[in-house]
Structures are given as C-alpha cells and as structure tokens.
Amino acid sequence: MATLLSMPALSPTMSEGTIARWVKREGDRVEPGEVIAEIETDKATVEFEAVDEGVLGRILVPEGASAKVGEPIAVLLEEGEDASAVETVLAGARTAAAATPEAVAEAAAGDSGGASAAPATAPAADDTPSGPAAPAARAEGGRIFATPLARRMAREAGLDLATIRGTGPHGRITRADVERAITEARRPAAPAAPAPAPAPAVAAPAEVPDWLFQPIPGTEYEEVPLSNMRRTIARRLSEAKRFVPHFYLTVDCTLDRLLALRRELNGRLEEAERISLNDFVIKAAALAIRRVPDVNASFGGDRIYRYRTVDISVAVAVPGGLVTPVVRRADEKGLATIAREMKDYAARARAGRLRPEEYTGGGFSISNLGMYGIREFAAVLNPPQACILAVGAAEQRPVVRDDEIRIETRMTVTLSVDHRVVDGALGAEFLRAFRAIVEDPLQLLL
Amino acid sequence: MAQRFDLVVLGGGPGGYVAAIRAAQLGMKTALVEREHLGGICLNWGCIPTKALLRSAELYEQMRRARDFGVVVEGVRADLAAMVARSRRVAARLARGVGHLMKKNGITVVTGHGRLAGAGAVRVTLADGGETVLEAGHVILATGARARALPGLEADGRLVWTYRHALVAEAVPESLLVVGSGAIGMEFASFFADLGSRVTVVEVLERVLPAEDEEVSDFVRRAFERRGIRIHTATTVRTLTRGEDGVEAVLEGPEGERRERFARAILAVGIVGNVEDIGLETVSVRVEKGHIVTDPFGRTDTEGVWAIGDVAGPPWLAHKASHEGIACVEAIAGREPHPPDPRRIPACTYCRPQVASVGLGEAAARAAGHEVRVGRFPLSANGKALALGDTEGFVKTVFDARTGELLGAHMVGPEVTEMIQGFAVAQRLESTEVELMETVFPHPTVSEAMHEAVLDAFDRVIHF
Numbered sequence: 001m002a003t004l005l006s007m008p009a010l011s012p013t014m015s016e017g018t019i020a021r022w023v024k025r026e027g028d029r030v031e032p033g034e035v036i037a038e039i040e041t042d043k044a045t046v047e048f049e050a051v052d053e054g055v056l057g058r059i060l061v062p063e064g065a066s067a068k069v070g071e072p073i074a075v076l077l078e079e080g081e082d083a084s085a086v087e088t089v090l091a092g093a094r095t096a097a098a099a100t101p102e103a104v105a106e107a108a109a110g111d112s113g114g115a116s117a118a119p120a121t122a123p124a125a126d127d128t129p130s131g132p133a134a135p136a137a138r139a140e141g142g143r144i145f146a147t148p149l150a151r152r153m154a155r156e157a158g159l160d161l162a163t164i165r166g167t168g169p170h171g172r173i174t175r176a177d178v179e180r181a182i183t184e185a186r187r188p189a190a191p192a193a194p195a196p197a198p199a200p201a202v203a204a205p206a207e208v209p210d211w212l213f214q215p216i217p218g219t220e221y222e223e224v225p226l227s228n229m230r231r232t233i234a235r236r237l238s239e240a241k242r243f244v245p246h247f248y249l250t251v252d253c254t255l256d257r258l259l260a261l262r263r264e265l266n267g268r269l270e271e272a273e274r275i276s277l278n279d280f281v282i283k284a285a286a287l288a289i290r291r292v293p294d295v296n297a298s299f300g301g302d303r304i305y306r307y308r309t310v311d312i313s314v315a316v317a318v319p320g321g322l323v324t325p326v327v328r329r330a331d332e333k334g335l336a337t338i339a340r341e342m343k344d345y346a347a348r349a350r351a352g353r354l355r356p357e358e359y360t361g362g363g364f365s366i367s368n369l370g371m372y373g374i375r376e377f378a379a380v381l382n383p384p385q386a387c388i389l390a391v392g393a394a395e396q397r398p399v400v401r402d403d404e405i406r407i408e409t410r411m412t413v414t415l416s417v418d419h420r421v422v423d424g425a426l427g428a429e430f431l432r433a434f435r436a437i438v439e440d441p442l443q444l445l446l
Numbered sequence: 447m448a449q450r451f452d453l454v455v456l457g458g459g460p461g462g463y464v465a466a467i468r469a470a471q472l473g474m475k476t477a478l479v480e481r482e483h484l485g486g487i488c489l490n491w492g493c494i495p496t497k498a499l500l501r502s503a504e505l506y507e508q509m510r511r512a513r514d515f516g517v518v519v520e521g522v523r524a525d526l527a528a529m530v531a532r533s534r535r536v537a538a539r540l541a542r543g544v545g546h547l548m549k550k551n552g553i554t555v556v557t558g559h560g561r562l563a564g565a566g567a568v569r570v571t572l573a574d575g576g577e578t579v580l581e582a583g584h585v586i587l588a589t590g591a592r593a594r595a596l597p598g599l600e601a602d603g604r605l606v607w608t609y610r611h612a613l614v615a616e617a618v619p620e621s622l623l624v625v626g627s628g629a630i631g632m633e634f635a636s637f638f639a640d641l642g643s644r645v646t647v648v649e650v651l652e653r654v655l656p657a658e659d660e661e662v663s664d665f666v667r668r669a670f671e672r673r674g675i676r677i678h679t680a681t682t683v684r685t686l687t688r689g690e691d692g693v694e695a696v697l698e699g700p701e702g703e704r705r706e707r708f709a710r711a712i713l714a715v716g717i718v719g720n721v722e723d724i725g726l727e728t729v730s731v732r733v734e735k736g737h738i739v740t741d742p743f744g745r746t747d748t749e750g751v752w753a754i755g756d757v758a759g760p761p762w763l764a765h766k767a768s769h770e771g772i773a774c775v776e777a778i779a780g781r782e783p784h785p786p787d788p789r790r791i792p793a794c795t796y797c798r799p800q801v802a803s804v805g806l807g808e809a810a811a812r813a814a815g816h817e818v819r820v821g822r823f824p825l826s827a828n829g830k831a832l833a834l835g836d837t838e839g840f841v842k843t844v845f846d847a848r849t850g851e852l853l854g855a856h857m858v859g860p861e862v863t864e865m866i867q868g869f870a871v872a873q874r875l876e877s878t879e880v881e882l883m884e885t886v887f888p889h890p891t892v893s894e895a896m897h898e899a900v901l902d903a904f905d906r907v908i909h910f
Contacts (some may be wrong), residue, residue, distance in 0.1 A: 147875060148877050148880065149849060149877065153849055
C-alpha cells in the first residue's frame with residue numbers, strides 16, 4: 001500500500017525542517033537505507049534515508065520549502081502501484097486529519113460490527129494494547145514509563161528518555177528501544193553536502209597504535225569503564241589536538257577597577273544574586289567579540305562559517321568530566337542576567353540535568369581555572385569553535401608602571417586559536433579589545 | 447463436504463489448544479484437529495503424569511525418613527501400580543478439562559489425523575471413519591514432537607523404553623540404564639532410584655543437564671551420586687543388546703569401553719518434530735534438523751501456514767509452545783504481539799533435588815561478551831530450608847556488571863520450580879539488581895535465598 005513519508009525529527013530540538021535537496025525524483029525506485037532527500041534542521045543538513053523500499057510517487061514539499069515534524073513530505077508507492085494510489089493515500093490523510101479521534105474510533109467500531117469476513121480486524125474488548133504506541137511513553141502527569149534497565153542504560157548513554165520511542169506494553173521504553181536509540185545516536189548526522197576534503201592528512205587518520213591503550217606494565221590497577229561523557233571528551237579533544245592547528249596568545253589584564261566595580265555592585269545585591277568574576281569575563285568576552293566578530297567563527301573546509309549571534313560556551317566541571325552550557329546572546333545580556341543563568345547552569349550541570357540544547361551550539365568558549373589558583377594555562381580548542389579563552393587567577397602582582405614598581409591585581413588570559421580561521425593579528429586584536437573592556441569596566445554596564 | 451473456518455489448528459497439545467482459545471477470544475471461528483488426546487504429550491504423557499509419579503516418589507522418600515521429623519511410620523512400601531494408576535487419573539482429569547475449555551470457547555474439535563492439503567485446507571481422516579476437509583485462511587501446525595530414536599537403539603517397550611513406556615512401567619526394574627541426562631532422563635533416573643532401582647545415567651556430553659549452568663550440573667551430579675546413582679558423562683552407548691530379561695550395553699567413555707548388564711533401559715536422547723505425514727509436501731515449508739523453520743511469530747515460508755511449539759524447534763517446553771501459540775494467533779489477527787524471548791523462557795527439572803533456571807548460565811553469559819557479576823547462596827544457610835529438612839540446593843544469579851541486567855538465575859532445591867517465575871518476572875520487567883535488592887522477600891521462606899543470591903552478586907550478602 002502507498003504510504004506517506006513524514007518530516008522526521010532529526011534532532012531532539014528540531015520542530016521543522018527544510019528540504020535542501022530531493023536526491024530521488026518522482027518515479028525513482030528507493031531501497032531501504034538509500035538517501036531520499038537532504039533536510040536542513042536547526043543544527044545541520046542531514047540525510048533522510050528510506051526505511052522501506054518502493055517508488056517515490058509524489059513529492060509534496062518542494063526543495064527549499066519547509067514542513068513541521070510529522071507533516072507529510074512525500075508519498076511512497078509499493079512496486080507496481082500506479083499514481084492513483086497517491087490520491088487515495090492523500091485523501092485518507094486529509095480525512096484522518098479532519099476527523100476527530102472519536103469519529104475515527106466510531107467508524108472503526110462500525111466497520112467491525114459487520115460480517116466476520118476478516119477475522120484479522122476483530123477487536124477484543126478485554127485486550128490491553130500490545131503494539132508500539134506513541135513516541136514517548138508519557139502518561140498524563142508527565143511520567144515517562146520505562147523499565148529500570150532502560151532507565152539505567154539511557155542514563156549511562158547520556159540519552160534523554162523523553163526523546164526515545166517506547167515499543168513495550170503501553171508504549172513502555174524497554175532495553176531494546178534504548179539500544180536502538182544509542183545506535184542511532186552513534187551514527188553521525190553527516191552533513192549532506194560534504195565539504196571537499198580539506199587535506200589528505202585530515203581525511204585519513206592513521207590507526208592509533210595499540211600500546212597507547214595499555215596499562216603501565218608491572219603495576220596494579222583497577223579498570224574504570226568510560227562514561228559516555230568521558231568517551232565524548234576523549235574523542236573530541238583528541239580530534240581537536242590532532243586535526244586543528246592551535247596557537248596561543250597570552251595577555252595580562254589589570255583588574256583593580258573591575259574588582260572595585262564588582263564590590264560596589266554586589267554590595268547592592270542579595271547574596272544569591274552576586275556577580276562572579278567569571279560572569280564579568282563572559283560579558284567582557286562577548287563585548288570583545290562584538291568588536292572583533294571574525295573570531296566567532298568555524299573552519300568549513302572550503303569556507304568559513306561566521307556566526308551571527310554571540311553564544312558563549314562556559315566550561316563547568318562536573319563529576320567525571322565537564323560540560324559547556326551556552327550563554328546565548330551574551331553580548332545582549334546584562335551582568336545580572338548572565339550571573340543568574342550561570343548559577344542555574346552550574347547547579348543543573350552538576351546534577352546532570354542540563355538539556356542537550358543547553359550545552360550545544362556555542363561559538364566561542366571560556367574555561368576558567370582561576371578559582372584553583374592557576375596562574376595561566378592554554379586550553380584545547382572545542383571544535384568546531386575557533387577560539388577558547390583560558391582564564392587564570394586574579395592575584396596581586398608587582399607591576400612596573402611609569403618607572404615604578406606598583407602592586408596591582410592582575411589576571412592572565414590565554415586565547416587558544418584555530419590558525420585556519422584566526423591569524424595572530426586577529427587574535428591579538430580580540431585580546432586587546434578584551435583587555436580594554438576589563439580594564440575600563442564601566443563599558444560592561446553600557 | 448468442506449467446512450469453512452477462520453483458523454484451523456493441527457494438534458491439541460499445550461501449543462495448539464492454547465492458540466485455539468486465544469483465536470476464539472479474538473473472534474475467530476476456530477477448529478482444532480487432534481488425533482489422540484486433547485492436551486497432547488505434555489498433559490497425557492509428559493509434564494503432568496511424570497509430576498504425579500515424582501510426587502509419589504517424593505512422598506515415599508519422605509516417609510522413609512519420617513523418623514527424622516519425629517513421625518513414626520512403619521511398613522512403608524512403594525506400590526508402583528497404584529502410583530501409575532494415580533498419574534493416569536490425574537492426566538485423564540486434565541484432558542477432560544481441556545475438552546471443556548474447547549466447548550466453552552466454541553472451538554470445533556475434530557478427532558482424527560489431519561494433513562495439510564495445500565495452503566488453506568486440512569484434510570482429516572476421522573477417528574471414527576470417513577474424511578472431512580476443513581478450509582481456513584490460516585492453519586497453525588502444532589503437531590509436537592516425539593522421542594528421538596538412535597539407530598541401533600530402538601525402543602521395544604519391554605526391555606528398552608521411551609518416556610512413554612516408563613510412565614506405565616509394571617514393575618520397578620532391579621537395575622536401569624538411563625541414556626541421556628536432560629530433564630526427561632534425570633526425572634526418570636530420580637524416580638526409579640527413589641523406588642529402589644540401581645540406576646546408571648549415561649550422557650554423551652561432559653556434564654549432566656547440559657543445558658543448565660555448570661555449577662548446577664556439578665551440584666546435581668554430586669547429589670545423584672550421593673543417592674547411589676551412577677553417572678557416566680562423556681560416554682556413549684555403543685550397542686544395546688536385548689537378552690532374555692535384560693539388556694547388555696557397551697559403554698564407551700574416557701576410561702575406555704566396558705560391558706554392563708541392566709534389567710531395563712530408558713532412551714531419553716532428545717526429541718524430533720512430528721513433521722511427517724502432515725501434508726507438508728503440499729506446501730512450501732522449510733524443514734531443518736527435523737523441525738519446521740519459522741520466524742519469531744511462527745510464520746513459515748508459505749503464507750497462511752504457521753508452526754509453533756515443539757514442531758517448530760527447541761526449547762521443547764510446553765510453556766514455550768503456549769506462548770508461541772498466543773503470539774502466532776495475535777500476529778494472524780494483525781496485532782503486534784511480543785514474541786517470547788528465548789532467553790527468558792524458564793526451564794524446570796523435577797528430579798530430586800529440583801532444578802529451575804531462566805536466562806544465561808555464567809559461562810554462556812561470558813561467552814556472549816558480558817562482563818558478569820555472580821552471586822550464590824546455599825540453602826544450608828536458609829532458615830526455612832532447614833526447617834523443611836531439605837537444604838540440598840543453592841541459588842545462583844548472573845548479572846551484567848555494567849547495566850545491572852539480570853542475565854540469568856539458576857536454582858537447585860525444594861520447590862525451586864515454583865520460585866523461578868520470580869526471576870522470570872524480574873527479567874521480563876527488565877529489573878536491575880536495585881529493584882531486586884529493594885524487593886521485600888517474606889521470612890521465613892526458601893525464596894529469601896533468591897534475595898541473598900542477588901545481594902551476594904554485589905558483595906552485600908547478609909546471611910552467609
């Protein structure tokens with residue numbers, strides 16, 4: 001029978017998608033696994049693969065047009081069906097959309113009241129539903145039904161149960177559902193228009209030699225399985241160090257005026273609303289980006305992506321690793337707003353309760369180890385971002401100024417840079433802007 | 447004249463009759479064809495009558511040690527004929543019960559030998575003469591299985607028995623050779639040993655109850671040997687020669703070949719599907735290793751022809767057949783049933799001590815790539831088992847170390863066959879060790895050993 005193909009949910013946050021390209025044309029045969037279309041989501045352009053075989057009967061959403069998740073985008077015909085089946089299935093879809101659920105139920109009940117020619121449809125009143133149910137096994141109170149094993153596996157894989165479709169009794173999420181979701185999550189959503197390979201060295205990673213993964217001989221040790229977070233950190237940072245040409249720029253900033261301003265502001269604020277030094281750094285970096293927007297960018301192989309909004313990822317240490325919640329449009333937010341947001345992020349990050357959309361999507365990162373007394377350090381880039389700012393401790397240091405040695409409170413920051421996007425002069429320009437703002441902090445209040 | 451149905455089920459065993467009831471519940475007009483007894487082997491010649499006999503043996507054994515419990519019983523004696531008669535009464539009563547169920551559900555029972563006549567039709571040679579043709583969109587083959595015969599070791603019913611002959615034995619043989627140490631072999635070995643037979647069990651594999659966890663095999667072997675049952679593993683029966691009133695067997699094992707005489711022999715070397723003479727040649731259905739090949743819902747290669755239970759392959763268990771029957775009928779009805787997960791089908795052996803298990807054994811779990819945590823608890827540390835005077839047994843649990851999934855549970859001891867469903871429910875609900883640890887097990891019960899075996903897997907055992 002002809003079936004409707006609907007706009008798939010290709011990311012947890014996707015609500016609608018745009019057809020970037022129809023890879024298959026009307027009348028083309030499709031096999032399971034073949035790419036039918038390329039769909040732009042809020043995050044990337046993703047290939048939409050066929051699940052069933054058939055013939056693409058009708059394209060309902062043309063290239064460049066958008067559809068909400070779940071809306072039909074095409075009709076798939078079975079081998080041998082003719083075009084009239086397209087009309088049948090479309091008419092059916094319209095009726096179903098128009099009819100209230102009750103009306104549909106009544107119609108079904110009326111049908112089966114007739115002769116029992118087709119035992120296959122005979123309903124039994126006493127029966128519990130046993131088939132797959134709605135996407136999320138969510139009861140009215142918002143409770144998600146999942147087996148204990150499924151819950152644990154999802155937690156360890158860092159998956160949100162709300163995004164997993166349950167196929168157990170009453171739509172309960174079972175181990176098999178989580179395993180399926182894990183497999184799907186592992187499959188990278190490949191950008192549809194593959195960027196021309198930047199360089200062969202990048203394209204063909206050599207095998208990592210085995211000895212790198214062996215324990216030190218003759219030692220006693222215990223094995224700690226990798227959490228999903230550690231796995232991600234290991235993979236992403238290895239790739240960053242391996243594939244991204246880093247260089248580093250360091251500058252000292254005098255903080256006395258900023259600290260005085262902070263004292264004054266915090267004097268008027270409740271304990272819970274106080275602004276941290278890091279909040280100032282976030283805001284200062286955001287304003288500096290506004291002045292030097294070219295650092296807010298990514299390398300794209302044959303192009304550079306320059307971001308239109310200033311979204312700053314802030315590294316937060318959590319048990320077993322770190323996460324980088326994103327302060328969006330930090331340049332437009334006041335210090336108090338940033339402070340409030342960061343307090344909330346930090347608390348929820350430590351509790352493991354950040355939503356994926358809260359820690360993905362920043363264009364620039366800040367990592368601050370000042371609270372540990374670290375004077376200065378160089379951070380590994382957080383790709384595909386081109387810059388990460390490593391912030392050291394604010395401390396009193398002797399400073400030579402106007403031929404005199406004076407005591408000032410200074411902070412050393414180091415900018416790690418992807419040289420493919422940001423050159424030395426550009427990075428230096430950013431740091432100069434950053435320092436100017438930090439050292440003349442009233443600008444932060446404008 | 448052809449009669450028309452929605453569904454025809456061929457075979458009235460625990461697979462077939464349960465499928466028929468489910469079909470009737472779903473509103474299908476259903477016919478059941480059975481050539482011999484409703485209830486099949488299970489009810490008439492398998493599960494039920496053996497349990498009745500084993501109950502007699504258990505009672506006899508307890509009477510003999512009644513003095514240990516402060517009960518004086520004199521002149522205890524086993525009456526095999528009465529035991530057999532009782533087991534036949536139990537079976538007959540249950541078979542009548544199945545007949546009532548068919549009537550209650552409006553299922554047409556046709557007594558005779560049915561054969562497929564192409565897809566969609568079954569030709570029945572009626573038991574009381576004549577022939578009829580039943581037509582239906584769907585036919586479920588549930589014809590079961592029978593004892594496998596090894597070439598040269600055929601049963602004759604007098605000196606060499608199958609389970610069927612053993613069930614109606616007229617006398618307790620002075621000595622008995624049991625060939626095969628699966629559930630059937632071990633149950634008969636246990637029964638006749640309790641009644642005073644000198645029993646020898648021969649198993650071709652390395653251990654008895656080869657489908658069970660290794661520790662279970664070892665434990666049961668030692669328990670049997672303490673009772674005087676001799677066990678030869680890694681041993682084959684080369685020849686079995688019938689004499690005047692006994693057989694001479696040539697056994698070949700690790701210590702070489704030897705010749706031994708037994709009064710009787712029981713063959714229990716597995717079973718093969720009843721795939722012959724049911725009209726399979728009229729449709730296109732694949733048969734491999736004596737069983738019909740199906741998908742998890744019982745679909746064969748011919749549309750409208752389905753197969754469930756023993757004829758569709760191992761494990762040969764009544765409860766597996768029933769579940770397959772239900773899943774199959776629901777699939778026919780266009781529902782989306784969950785077929786039974788082969789890893790979650792419990793297996794029970796009712797020898798003394800009883801054995802019950804569900805899921806993977808420790809070695810199988812490791813072989814499947816799991817990193818495991820294993821817990822054990824002996825019944826000698828369980829208060830209720832001590833009070834019962836029956837401490838021979840243990841509980842073993844196997845968990846996935848990473849996810850806490852209960853991969854398998856293995857039990858030996860009194861009424862463990864009644865308790866394994868606890869672990870089966872836990873598995874089906876996908877419990878982890880946490881839910882099992884937090885479940886309150888009543889005191890004093892043997893089931894507390896289940897709880898302790900879970901705790902032990904995580905180094906939290908309390909009473910050991």
